[in-house]
Amino acid sequence: MADGDGERYYHVDGEIVPASEATVSVDDRGFRYGDAAFETLRAYGGTVFAWDRHLERLERTCDALSLAHGLTDADLRARIDETLAANDLADAYVRLSITRGVQPGKLTPQPEVDPTVVVYAKPLPRGGLEGESVWDDPATVRTVETRRTPSEAIPAAAKTHNYLNGILARAELRRGGGGAGNETEDGTTTADEALMRDLEGSVAEGATSNLFFVRDGTLHTPTTDGPVLPGITRELVLESAAEDGIPTREGRYDLADVRGADEAFLTNRTWELRPIETLDGRAIGAGPVTERLSRLYDERVEWTCYS
Numbered sequence: 001m002a003d004g005d006g007e008r009y010y011h012v013d014g015e016i017v018p019a020s021e022a023t024v025s026v027d028d029r030g031f032r033y034g035d036a037a038f039e040t041l042r043a044y045g046g047t048v049f050a051w052d053r054h055l056e057r058l059e060r061t062c063d064a065l066s067l068a069h070g071l072t073d074a075d076l077r078a079r080i081d082e083t084l085a086a087n088d089l090a091d092a093y094v095r096l097s098i099t100r101g102v103q104p105g106k107l108t109p110q111p112e113v114d115p116t117v118v119v120y121a122k123p124l125p126r127g128g129l130e131g132e133s134v135w136d137d138p139a140t141v142r143t144v145e146t147r148r149t150p151s152e153a154i155p156a157a158a159k160t161h162n163y164l165n166g167i168l169a170r171a172e173l174r175r176g177g178g179g180a181g182n183e184t185e186d187g188t189t190t191a192d193e194a195l196m197r198d199l200e201g202s203v204a205e206g207a208t209s210n211l212f213f214v215r216d217g218t219l220h221t222p223t224t225d226g227p228v229l230p231g232i233t234r235e236l237v238l239e240s241a242a243e244d245g246i247p248t249r250e251g252r253y254d255l256a257d258v259r260g261a262d263e264a265f266l267t268n269r270t271w272e273l274r275p276i277e278t279l280d281g282r283a284i285g286a287g288p289v290t291e292r293l294s295r296l297y298d299e300r301v302e303w304t305c306y307s
Contacts, residue, residue, distance in 0.1 A: 009086040011079045011119035016086045019120070028116050030099025034162035035109065036116075037061040038097040040269045041080070044127045044305035046090040048080060053232050057159060062098065064158040069098050069115040076117075083119040092121045093270055097161065127272070128302035135192075138277035138285065139266055141206070142191040143255060144172040148204040148227040156227040166207035169194035193266060195258075195279065198227050202252040209268045210234040213253075213261035213276075214289045220257070223250040233267040233297075240296040246289060255280075263287035273297055 010022040030036035039054045048054075055073055062069060080094055099116040100109055125132045146169040154162065173194050193206040203222055205211055210231040212221045219241050224230045241248045258264060264276040264284045273294045275286035 008120070008122065009083065011083040011086075011117075013117060014079070016082060022118070022120075024099070024116050024118065025102050027102045027105065028099055029101065029103055029109070030097065030116060030161050032105070033107070034160060034164075035065065035067075036097055036099035036161040037065060037067060038095060038159060038161060041094040041096065042124065042127070042269050043080075043084055043090065043092045043094055043121070044131075044301050046084065047305040048077070048094065049127075049301060049305055050232050050236065051077065053235065057157075057230070057232065058096070058098070061158040061160060064155045065100075065160065066109070067098070067100055067115075068111075068113055069117075070113065071098070071115065071117065079117065079119050080121075083121050087121050087123075089121055089123055091124050091126050093124050094119065094121045099161070124270070127298070128306050129298050130306075131298065131301075133272070133274070134270055135274050138275040139192040139271075140190075141193045141195050141266070141276050141279045142173060143280050144169045144194045144196060146172050146194070146196060148196045148198050150199055151227050157224070157230055159229065165196075166194075169196050169207040197255070200252075201254070202226060203255060203258055204228050206266055206268075209266040209271065209274075211258070212237065212265050212267065213258050213284075214263035214287060215257070215261050217289070218247040218249055219289060219293075220249050220251065220253065220261075222253060226252065231267060231269075233269055233272060236297065236300065237267055237273065237293055240293055240300070244292065244296060246292070259284075263290045265290050265293075 008019040009016050010019050012022050037058055039058050041054055042049050097118045101114045101116045103110045124134055149165045173190050176190050193209055195206055196204050198204045204226055205228050222228050259279055259282050261284055263286055266274045275290055276284050
């Protein structure tokens, strides 16, 4: 169907439709309340990378939302595969969303669910050992005052459509990180990513990324016991580090711990591993541990998806 720069196709409620015609109801709870679960995935060479892990996290999110969608694993995977095929994509960004669907306009969710399921995909470069990064440069990162929502309010492990917390953090970057009245002249943000802390002031994560840093050869990352999303890429990096004999520690850290790091990088499914060039204007950069873990990640993608 899709080719070159032609129109893309989305998968909406069981049907492949042109992107220009893809719609959901204004009464859908995903639109009204952000009452929905989603997963961001990457396809490499036509293979959905770490699909089983994404599926498990999706189900945990749905359980946290009490969203009994009734869809089988095979059905969800088929919709993703059909979307990739319709767009003639082998290397792609994929987003799968499941909302509670259209229900009466009341806050209390109804137990019976007719879910809305949407899949869309867009092209990304090849990954693996012969691939290229989706980012051009290491990330510039700034600390923001917007705090990460505690798990006691909204479960941090749930990946939902309610991204207002991260949006506010990114909006703070657009204001120059110094509050209203300090907006940049061209409307751009002052950094690539916003680094957020929890209510106690410990470093948590980026608006859309997990944080890692290296000090004295040990790899550190904020614990998911705090308000930190258990990222799939984060999980794979920790596994690779353990298998390669790189010392690792998950804990609670102050900003000073990160600012004084020898190396630092961010992870998410799209960026994979992205070094932090500067944090609040202080240079950090990559190093041997970051480079080793990036290589191990590329190797995993290569033998899992391209071999």
